Amino acid sequence: MSTPQSGMKSGVRHWKEQRASALLLIPLGLWLVVSLAYLASTRATYDGVHAWVGDTLNGVLLFVFCGALFRHLLLGLEVVVDDYVHTPQTNLRLHKFIRLLGRVCAAVAVISIIVIMIDS
Numbered sequence: 001m002s003t004p005q006s007g008m009k010s011g012v013r014h015w016k017e018q019r020a021s022a023l024l025l026i027p028l029g030l031w032l033v034v035s036l037a038y039l040a041s042t043r044a045t046y047d048g049v050h051a052w053v054g055d056t057l058n059g060v061l062l063f064v065f066c067g068a069l070f071r072h073l074l075l076g077l078e079v080v081v082d083d084y085v086h087t088p089q090t091n092l093r094l095h096k097f098i099r100l101l102g103r104v105c106a107a108v109a110v111i112s113i114i115v116i117m118i119d120s
């Protein structure tokens with residue numbers, strides 16, 4: 001049974017998760033921008049980028065970045081749907097679609113990173 005109190009707890013958890021993922025994305029985003037700028041400045045080839053992703057530290061940081069990015073994206077899209085879609089059935093369908101699409105995209109990104117790390 002859903003009570004107003006349980007809805008408030010869920011909203012607080014949602015808010016905290018979104019803020020935590022945003023805080024995590026700040027240093028990871030800066031790291032990624034600097035890393036990509038370095039790769040671009042050295043005119044890294046496909047093999048160079050492959051080796052960069054295959055490096056353990058870079059691979060793990062990319063893995064965490066993708067996880068935080070997709071979680072933050074899903075949380076934000078859920079808020080947009082809740083704010084602008086008022087039909088309960090459509091709201092539920094959009095939530096399910098967003099979760100499915102987000103999980104598929106995150107899985108593709110993470111599997112790609114893992115495959116590159118194993119291949120390197």
